[in-house]
Every structure is written in structure tokens, then in C-alpha cells.
Amino acid sequence: MLAASSALYAQTGVAPDGFAEGLASRVAESIAEVWRVSPHRLHLEWGRMTLEHELPADVPFRLVGRGTDGWFAVAFTPSQRSTAAVRVRAGIEDTVVVATRPLAAGTQLAPGDFERTVRVRWRPPRAQPEALPDIGWQIRRPVAAGVELSSPAVSQPYVIAAGEPVRFTWSRGTVQVSVFGVALNAARAGDQVRARVEGRSGHVTGIATATGMAKLTGGSR
Structure with a gap:
């Protein structure tokens, strides 16, 4: 059994040492198929692995989980007597709304309270387009500056x-x-x-x- 820890590489998209060229792309394609998106839209953060031998590009593997919260486990079977596993977090760039200053519960969004930006959302893509928070939306929980404005912290008026x-x-x-x-x-x-x-x-x-x-x-x- 080849063990793997859940610590993440700091740089998004860097595959663990010991991956043959093309293996990370195969995993990305499998995740993209589950989420029904193009592999080129994915951002991946890999867990660390310690391998005795390099995993070939064609090694059999299976995904564990549906990535509801962005996380998958990838189980590799390089031979009948050995297995290796690693966690990977998947996300997609999306337009989000973030607070530009601390916002108090019980108030409404006003000009200057928020801005739109592009961030990686570590979860599957939205099944249906969602309305983005805008002027007049109600703030239901305190929100710190820089935090994404989303339910249940904010709600439509x-x-x-x-x-x-x-x-x-x-x-x-x-x-x-x-x-x-x-x-x-x-x-x-x-x-x-x-x-x-x-x-x-x-x-x-x-x-x-x-x-x-x-x-x-x-x-x-």
C-alpha cells in the first residue's frame, strides 16, 4: 500500500511528484466528465503523495466521490498488489460578489458595499444561473471585507x-x-x-x- 497525505501543494495545478506526463490530465478529464464541463476550465489542487515508483500515464484509477464540496479521492492501482491514493480539490473560475467593507446584519447592500470579481469556486458548476447580489439585497449575517456574498449571509429583497x-x-x-x-x-x-x-x-x-x-x-x- 502506498500512502498519501491530504496536505496540498501551494500552487494550483501542480501534480504530485511521481506522476508520469499525461496522468494528471487524465484525472482532470474524468472530473470534467463528472461535472460535465471542459477539462480546460478546471483548477486542481493536489494532495501530497510519497511513491516508491512513478505512476505511468496509463495507470488504472477511479474517482471516489462526486466532488460536491470540491473534493475527490483518486485511487490508483498500478498493480494487483499495490494501490495508491491522493486527494484532489477541483474548482472552476466564476464571477462572484465580495464585500468591500464590513457589513452589518439587518442592513441592505448599498453602492460601494461590494464589487464583482473572478474567483475559483471549489465546488461543481451551478446547475442553473444564479442572481448575483446587488443593491437592495438584505444582509442576514455579519460579513467581513473581502468575503464572498452568498446565501445564507445575504438574500434577495x-x-x-x-x-x-x-x-x-x-x-x-x-x-x-x-x-x-x-x-x-x-x-x-x-x-x-x-x-x-x-x-x-x-x-x-x-x-x-x-x-x-x-x-x-x-x-x-
Whole structure:
């Protein structure tokens, strides 16, 4: 058994000593396949290994884990009687929003509080595009300068407040229906909102899309 520690090389992308040329690229390609991205987008940080012999470029290996938090284990089997393993952290460059100064909980983002920058996110790519924090977003936890602004530290502002009017819309082809109601709950964009419609029993439901607007999804009597 060839052991490996979890200490990381300081320089991103430097493969452990004892890797034949091309082996690190094979591992990167396997991770890229799991994450469904191009291998060229990946940034890798490797754990340290101590090897008695160089691992050839075509050595069999398997990935352990899905890299949910960026981490994988790579298990190599250079022969039937020996194995070697190393940890590797994978990430992808992405645009993020960071605080430019300390931010207190209970306040809202204002001009000068934040800036956009490109950083390596040590986790899989986002399945769906996410809205980036912007002016008016609510700060729910104290944030230090230089820290990325992300959930749950910050959240989108409410676009619908309880007791305020809401316009629900539904469309299919050239047919469009609008219903006006009074919100029964506050909602952020993407949240479910329920509303009372004057002259009707029950309520209508929808997904909040913008200030005072929602996509109609159903209702009850």
C-alpha cells in the first residue's frame, strides 16, 4: 500500500511528484466528465503523495466521490498488489460578489458595499444561473471585507409584501390571463406567493417574478 497525505501543494495545478506526463490530465478529464464541463476550465489542487515508483500515464484509477464540496479521492492501482491514493480539490473560475467593507446584519447592500470579481469556486458548476447580489439585497449575517456574498449571509429583497396587491399572469400561445389579488405572504423572486382575490373564496398561488408580479400556478376554493 502506498500512502498519501491530504496536505496540498501551494500552487494550483501542480501534480504530485511521481506522476508520469499525461496522468494528471487524465484525472482532470474524468472530473470534467463528472461535472460535465471542459477539462480546460478546471483548477486542481493536489494532495501530497510519497511513491516508491512513478505512476505511468496509463495507470488504472477511479474517482471516489462526486466532488460536491470540491473534493475527490483518486485511487490508483498500478498493480494487483499495490494501490495508491491522493486527494484532489477541483474548482472552476466564476464571477462572484465580495464585500468591500464590513457589513452589518439587518442592513441592505448599498453602492460601494461590494464589487464583482473572478474567483475559483471549489465546488461543481451551478446547475442553473444564479442572481448575483446587488443593491437592495438584505444582509442576514455579519460579513467581513473581502468575503464572498452568498446565501445564507445575504438574500434577495422581497418583491411582494403581505397585504400588497399582486398581479398573477398565465399564458399559453396567444392566450393570456391576468388575475389581481392581495398577497397573503411576503415573497422573494422565485418564492411561492398566495393571494386572496376579491369576490372569490379560497386563494390563488403563483411564483413571484418581479415587484408586485407573479406567474399563476394554481388556486383553491
